[in-house]
Amino acid sequence: MTHETLDAAAAVLPAEAIDAIERAATSAHRHDDLFSERAANIKQSAVRDVFDISMRPGLVSLAGGSPYLQSLPLERLSETAARIIAEDGLTALQYGGGQGTEELRTQICEVMAAEGILDARPENVVITAGSQSAQDVATKVFCNPGDVVLVEEPTYVGALNTFEAYQVQVEAVPMDDDGLVPELLEARIAALQTAGKNIKFLYTIPNFNNPSGITLAQDRRQQIVDICRRANILVLEDNPYGLLRFDGEPLAPLRAGNPDDVIYMGSFSKIFAPGLRIGWALVPAHLQRRYYLASEAVTLCPPTLNQMLVSAYLRDYDWKGQIETYRGLYAERCHAMLAALEMHMPDGLSWTRPQGGFFVWVTLPEGVDTYPLLHKAIDAGVVFIPGAAFMHSDSPSNKLRLAFSAVPPEAIAEGVRRLAPVLREAIDA
Ligand code: PMP
Numbered sequence: 509m510t511h512e513t514l515d516a517a518a519a520v521l522p523a524e525a526i527d528a529i530e531r532a533a534t535s536a537h538r539h540d541d542l543f544s545e546r547a548a549n550i551k552q553s554a555v556r557d558v559f560d561i562s563m564r565p566g567l568v569s570l571a572g573g574s575p576y577l578q579s580l581p582l583e584r585l586s587e588t589a590a591r592i593i594a595e596d597g598l599t600a601l602q603y604g605g606g607q608g609t610e611e612l613r614t615q616i617c618e619v620m621a622a623e624g625i626l627d628a629r630p631e632n633v634v635i636t637a638g639s640q641s642a643q644d645v646a647t648k649v650f651c652n653p654g655d656v657v658l659v660e661e662p663t664y665v666g667a668l669n670t671f672e673a674y675q676v677q678v679e680a681v682p683m684d685d686d687g688l689v690p691e692l693l694e695a696r697i698a699a700l701q702t703a704g705k706n707i708k709f710l711y712t713i714p715n716f717n718n719p720s721g722i723t724l725a726q727d728r729r730q731q732i733v734d735i736c737r738r739a740n741i742l743v744l745e746d747n748p749y750g751l752l753r754f755d756g757e758p759l760a761p762l763r764a765g766n767p768d769d770v771i772y773m774g775s776f777s778k779i780f781a782p783g784l785r786i787g788w789a790l791v792p793a794h795l796q797r798r799y800y801l802a803s804e805a806v807t808l809c810p811p812t813l814n815q816m817l818v819s820a821y822l823r824d825y826d827w828k829g830q831i832e833t834y835r836g837l838y839a840e841r842c843h844a845m846l847a848a849l850e851m852h853m854p855d856g857l858s859w860t861r862p863q864g865g866f867f868v869w870v871t872l873p874e875g876v877d878t879y880p881l882l883h884k885a886i887d888a889g890v891v892f893i894p895g896a897a898f899m900h901s902d903s904p905s906n907k908l909r910l911a912f913s914a915v916p917p918e919a920i921a922e923g924v925r926r927l928a929p930v931l932r933e934a935i936d937a
Pocket residue numbers: 573637638639640641664666713718746748774775776777782786787
């Protein structure tokens with residue numbers, strides 16, 4: 509608060525109120541010099557900002573990538589949770605092993621087998637607080653400030669925030685419609701290593717990338733691992749959406765044939781429920797010790813009750829049937845979004861046609877910045893995430909992300925109908 513405004517306030521407020529304002533203004537910056545350099549790099553995610561706005565009644569939110577939990581058997585789950593506490597509460601509410609329960613790690617190997625990873629063993633798995641935490645642990649274990657992490661662009665904003673918090677140099681490699689481009693990856697690695705840079709890993713989302721919905725083509729998968737192996741760089745494969753394919757043929761994860769070069773990260777957030785915060789990392793044997801210790805240092809142990817609930821779910825419920833239900837829902841919603849885009853969007857726009865996952869990525873003509881359009885869209889009753897959120901560079905982006913996962917088809921159509929004039933106006937401007 510400036511002196512002028514304080515003077516103005518003094519004319520109308522009692523002295524105690526002025527004191528309180530002055531104290532607050534001073535204490536707001538009191539400990540600024542105590543923050544770490546790392547803390548200065550921790551940014552508020554644009555997705556979080558928009559998340560709050562998108563709760564406003566009447567708005568159609570195509571912003572948040574939340575799963576549609578209404579399709580879960582909630583009543584039965586509440587009985588299961590109650591039974592676990594009643595019958596086994598002293599275990600469920602107690603600390604557990606740092607790596608997670610053996611039962612759940614064994615079941616996770618079955619989930620990964622459904623993805624095409626057939627050689628995973630429970631001792632290779634560490635359970636984490638979502639795959640977000642697995643990314644954090646990987647960065648902590650491998651990266652010094654200034655080391656390079658490669659990402660495909662666009663990429664998951666939560667991963668970018670993690671990497672930046674560890675003060676790494678993020679280098680973005682472009683994607684095309686078939687995902688990360690191997691030749692560009694190879695050239696970038698060569699240039700960085702020639703310049704003496706220490707590249708630690710490539711972070712990639714090969715299936716239904718968040719935000720673009722793009723899937724890495726089959727013929728590029730091994731090529732990308734081979735490029736990284738030759739350059740002595742790890743691959744961090746993030747695959748939370750892999751089982752949510754609704755079109756096309758399933759493709760084996762990068763990890764499938766490459767047990768020593770890929771750290772694979774999975775999650776129950778999209779195939780079951782994100783509030784449980786249960787994810788995992790499948791870690792090459794020679795990297796396990798430090799990875800597990802680092803994970804333990806973050807959480808001591810993953811939440812025992814939640815692990816037991818996920819175990820009961822995988823044991824006693826038709827979890828594959830639930831994934832089928834999710835797939836059917838998301839297929840319908842994705843197709844509703846694509847049809848609405850086709851019907852309402854002006855010429856000059858293009859968008860991806862995902863075969864799974866939660867997102868469609870829309871490209872406007874060059875030179876249009878989608879960030880300022882967000883406010884106009886909110887006025888028109890619809891929310892999206894501007895593309896710049898998913899780019900490492902802070903430069904303006906002519907892209908935007910639309911999520912179809914959490915909204916019924918009719919609302920998706922209405923949201924796209926509301927968005928169209930906002931985009932048309934921006935193109936015509
Ligand atoms: N990776 C990607 C690509 C994601 O889209 C998300 C969540 N939106 C996460 C990781 C975080 O997942 P979790 O809930 O398992 O931490």
